[in-house]
Amino acid sequence: MTAKPNTHATFTIGTRGSPLALAQTYETRERLAAAWPELAQPPAGGVDPVEIQVIKTTGDMVLDRPLSEIGGKGLFTRELDEAMLDGRIRIAVHSMKDVPTYLPDGIILPCMLPREDVRDAFICFKAKTIADLPAGSVIGSSSLRRAAQILNRRPDLKVVNFRGNVQTRMRKLQEGVVDATLLAMAGMRRLGLEAHITSPIETTELLPAVAQGAIGITCRADDADALRILAPLNCQDTFDRVTAERAFLTRLDGSCRTPIAALAELDGDRLSFRGLIVSPDGVTVHTTTRSGSRADAAAMGVDAAEELIKAAGPGFFDFMTS
Numbered sequence: 001m002t003a004k005p006n007t008h009a010t011f012t013i014g015t016r017g018s019p020l021a022l023a024q025t026y027e028t029r030e031r032l033a034a035a036w037p038e039l040a041q042p043p044a045g046g047v048d049p050v051e052i053q054v055i056k057t058t059g060d061m062v063l064d065r066p067l068s069e070i071g072g073k074g075l076f077t078r079e080l081d082e083a084m085l086d087g088r089i090r091i092a093v094h095s096m097k098d099v100p101t102y103l104p105d106g107i108i109l110p111c112m113l114p115r116e117d118v119r120d121a122f123i124c125f126k127a128k129t130i131a132d133l134p135a136g137s138v139i140g141s142s143s144l145r146r147a148a149q150i151l152n153r154r155p156d157l158k159v160v161n162f163r164g165n166v167q168t169r170m171r172k173l174q175e176g177v178v179d180a181t182l183l184a185m186a187g188m189r190r191l192g193l194e195a196h197i198t199s200p201i202e203t204t205e206l207l208p209a210v211a212q213g214a215i216g217i218t219c220r221a222d223d224a225d226a227l228r229i230l231a232p233l234n235c236q237d238t239f240d241r242v243t244a245e246r247a248f249l250t251r252l253d254g255s256c257r258t259p260i261a262a263l264a265e266l267d268g269d270r271l272s273f274r275g276l277i278v279s280p281d282g283v284t285v286h287t288t289t290r291s292g293s294r295a296d297a298a299a300m301g302v303d304a305a306e307e308l309i310k311a312a313g314p315g316f317f318d319f320m321t322s
């Protein structure tokens with residue numbers, strides 16, 4: 001017997017309300033409808049088989065401070081987890097980059113969609129690449145990872161805090177508040193804003209955040225029906241790559257708000273991993289690489305993290321808790 005979704009009840013997808021979160025949720029809904037035709041159309045006179053419910057998270061409410069200052073785990077996920085445990089939503093769609101390394105009890109993440117471009121994008125009206133920026137140029141970025149890696153290569157540049165959606169950032173660039181900014185290529189693409197990208201930054205120059213460009217879908221651990229529905233949507237390549245990167249992050253006890261970067265790539269079943277930690281001023285960088293079987297993805301991430309912890313020595317991460 002083939003598994004079928006329960007089409008009697010509405011299947012509710014929970015998401016944040018940001019334009020990117022909604023774009024990712026529409027993509028999820030399309031993939032669901034393609035895999036399960038029953039979910040594509042309402043039965044005659046029936047209720048919509050799939051519904052989207054927008055839920056505000058703490059990260060959406062605090063807009064005036066860098067995320068690294070607000071701190072706390074699950075800034076963009078906690079309220080969605082609560083809605084799922086309460087039964088208000090069946091699944092939730094997340095940027096994997098914003099999902100804490102530990103999920104709450106009762107919630108699992110069994111599905112990742114095919115990964116977008118993992119690179120960061122350089123956005124600037126005055127220069128084509130970071131290398132072309134004149135000394136003293138100001139880059140707007142609230143990401144410690146991006147700031148520290150840029151300062152490592154270009155200590156002559158200045159990095160200032162900068163938040164806001166793409167439109168706000170473009171206006172500030174136009175007004176000359178900053179000379180350049182950086183955003184994930186994945187977000188720009190999913191929003192259809194490729195035209196605003198000045199150039200992609202290669203991963204050899206700026207290593208991306210753990211899980212950058214990946215979409216993850218959570219459900220309740222006891223929801224067998226949701227698990228069956230999500231199974232055909234999972235991209236195993238993305239899942240294995242992100243597993244290695246998140247194992248690295250977990251062992252380092254980091255989040256998307258710490259100057260940690262990692263990228264796993266696949267060539268068949270061979271997984272190559274690069275990991276990096278950097279002091280916020282960009283002065284001290286520790287890097288490592290691994291290569292092995294994708295079956296060992298998690299172990300490779302942990303092993304890489306342990307090498308960097310040893311190399312950095314005690315006290316390297318003190319800035320994170322101070």
Ligand SMILES: NCc1[nH]cc(CCC(=O)O)c1CC(=O)O
Pocket residue numbers: 095096097098182183184186187211212213214256
């Ligand atoms: N931390 C915010 C966040 N979470 C996911 C994305 C972009 C999409 C992605 O990386 O998957 C962004 C913004 C950005 O870094 O440009």
